[in-house]
Amino acid sequence: MDTHTRTSTGTNTAHVGPGRRSLLGGAVAVGLAGAAFDTTAHAVGAEAGSRGEGGRFQGKSVLITGATSGIGRAAAKAFAAEGARVGFCGRRVEWGRRVEREIRDAGGEAIYMRADVRVAAQVQRFVDQVASRYGSIDVAFNNAGIGGGKLPHEMSVEEWDDVQATNARGVFLAIKYEIPHLLRAGRGVIICTSSSAAEQARPNGAAYTASKRAVQGIVKAAALAYGPKGIRINALLPGTTDTPFVRPPGIPDPEWAAYKQAWGPLNVDGLERMAEPEEIAQAVLGLASDDFPYMTGASIAVDGGSTAGRKMIQPSGA
Numbered sequence: 510m511d512t513h514t515r516t517s518t519g520t521n522t523a524h525v526g527p528g529r530r531s532l533l534g535g536a537v538a539v540g541l542a543g544a545a546f547d548t549t550a551h552a553v554g555a556e557a558g559s560r561g562e563g564g565r566f567q568g569k570s571v572l573i574t575g576a577t578s579g580i581g582r583a584a585a586k587a588f589a590a591e592g593a594r595v596g597f598c599g600r601r602v603e604w605g606r607r608v609e610r611e612i613r614d615a616g617g618e619a620i621y622m623r624a625d626v627r628v629a630a631q632v633q634r635f636v637d638q639v640a641s642r643y644g645s646i647d648v649a650f651n652n653a654g655i656g657g658g659k660l661p662h663e664m665s666v667e668e669w670d671d672v673q674a675t676n677a678r679g680v681f682l683a684i685k686y687e688i689p690h691l692l693r694a695g696r697g698v699i700i701c702t703s704s705s706a707a708e709q710a711r712p713n714g715a716a717y718t719a720s721k722r723a724v725q726g727i728v729k730a731a732a733l734a735y736g737p738k739g740i741r742i743n744a745l746l747p748g749t750t751d752t753p754f755v756r757p758p759g760i761p762d763p764e765w766a767a768y769k770q771a772w773g774p775l776n777v778d779g780l781e782r783m784a785e786p787e788e789i790a791q792a793v794l795g796l797a798s799d800d801f802p803y804m805t806g807a808s809i810a811v812d813g814g815s816t817a818g819r820k821m822i823q824p825s826g827a
């Protein structure tokens with residue numbers, strides 16, 4: 510998946526995630542923490558600014574799955590800052606309420622509803638309630654997803670099924686229940702979160718890569734099915750992004766900042782750093798806007814260059 514780390518020798522590959530403090534210690538210990546990188550220099554402001562005249566999404570309603578944290582949260586805030594009414598879901602009620610409050614406190618309109626994308630009835634109710642509250646669905650961002658980095662022989666069948674049920678079946682369910690609303694309107698835009706891991710497999714990424722490739726497949730077929738009806742559907746492939754998805758819980762900010770600083774140049778060809786969730790959110794808004802009226806069925810990588818190359822330490826003299 511997207512959360513792998515190479516050391517300076519290029520020989521170790523490991524998964525970044527909860528419980529991998531030893532990896533963090535190791536990465537810094539190999540003397541990389543001094544790599545020249547200012548983690549603040551590239552961060553996009555958490556509050557996406559309005560683009561004037563009420564923003565690009567004034568009067569539009571936007572549905573987002575998985576916006577209680579990370580990329581979905583950043584997108585919810587950015588859409589709302591540009592005038593959209595945002596209905597979003599996730600399972601963690603406290604987190605959802607907090608995002609809802611953040612948006613309303615900033616003067617935006619949003620509603621959080623608890624829904625689990627693995628459960629068809631909950632997805633249907635969520636979609637129908639957003640449509641009924643806001644009168645339509647103009648944009649849907651099907652973003653909910655989980656990781657699950659394990660070697661196939663160490664992964665239980667239940668773990669495999671959970672990754673597919675969330676990442677692939679969850680996107681299918683969202684599209685299934687969104688489309689009737691978009692067909693009624695005769696227009697609409699859907700963006701589904703795949704991953705750079707759909708293009709770049711890792712040894713422990715079978716379940717995740719399979720699920721994110723499935724998202725691309727669903728998007729391509731749906732784009733063909735509903736293009737004639739005025740509905741555009743694209744897949745977004747983020748690279749590794751600084752969200753709870755990759756940041757180990759409880760790690761102090763300075764330690765995490767030092768880790769990111771070391772991690773970027775070793776793992777991301779091109780921009781040599783992790784993305785901030787607000788940067789991915791801006792790509793979502795771009796795809797959802799009227800700026801790309803001819804784009805559908807596409808897989809758009811927003812990964813700082815990760816999938817364009819492959820980091821490799823050259824033997825000296827080569």
Ligand SMILES: NC(=O)c1ccc[n+]([C@@H]2O[C@H](COP(=O)([O-])OP(=O)(O)OC[C@H]3O[C@@H](n4cnc5c(N)ncnc54)[C@H](OP(=O)(O)O)[C@@H]3O)[C@@H](O)[C@H]2O)c1
Nearest residue numbers: 575576577579580599600601625626653654749750752754
């Ligand atoms: N961060 C990265 O490096 C990266 C890179 C490429 C792609 N992605 C993809 O980007 C998407 C967002 O991830 P993130 O990085 O923003 O991580 P995150 O902060 O963990 O966000 C994941 C979101 O999905 C929701 N979710 C997970 N399972 C769900 C379920 N069964 N029902 C409803 N909501 C569910 C979570 O909400 P609850 O837990 O509250 O349910 C949360 O809001 C995912 O699809 C992920 O695969 C992430």
